[in-house]
Amino acid sequence: MRLLSLFERTEPTRPLYYRLFDSTQYWEQRYSDGRDSGPGSRGGHRRFKADFLNAFVNEHDIDSVLEFGCGDGDQVALAEYPAYRGLEISESAVEACSRRFADDETKTFAHYDPGEYHGEQRERFEAELVLSLEVVFHLVDDETFEKTMHDMFASATRYVIVFSSNHDETTPELHVRHRRFTDYVEAAFPNFELIETVENEYESRHADFYVYEKR
């Protein structure tokens, strides 16, 4: 009883912790320490994501893809797109991916700073399809979440595909916060329609595909 009331008192303060948590520093430290993007870009789960996306790009005749949060490049290695640009908040990840795919002229990488992404850069980076794969539940503070979502939808000329959880839940890990992002998209981007959701049946991970088409 006592523990429960303690939990109830502390739980609403969680958004404060998320505001104070430096997500960019967390990911930069993680990659510069030689750690990877996490279990979502390994094994059969990685293959499941790649198969869906490669088929989508092929079927919809997509000529350019922009990803927000490309990570260590393990997922990107399975991408078969005519032209791909990976954006990352971690400069170490951008450098590692640029080295790793130096011989692949279909793939380029650039640093993403939510505070700096606008105007000419945004127009230059526009793509037919914008991807966000297992990133939304890492956008823990509200300001970064909203700015990143706006940058993603403003950069897409045809489709946005989000692979994420879609329920509100704070977690003990400061770099993870689940969000019901579809409600936000519906309210903020009425020029996009949710045309398909594909359940992730491969593993019991908290992520499914959500496909948005520009009206």
Ligand SMILES: C[S@@+](CC[C@H](N)C(=O)[O-])C[C@H]1O[C@@H](n2cnc3c(N)ncnc32)[C@H](O)[C@@H]1O
């Ligand atoms: C779990 S990894 C996923 C990597 C890759 N998309 C994949 O599916 O393998 C999450 C990535 O999101 C990146 N990230 C975190 N906040 C971000 C933001 N505001 N904008 C873009 N990427 C972000 C992190 O640096 C990290 O590389």
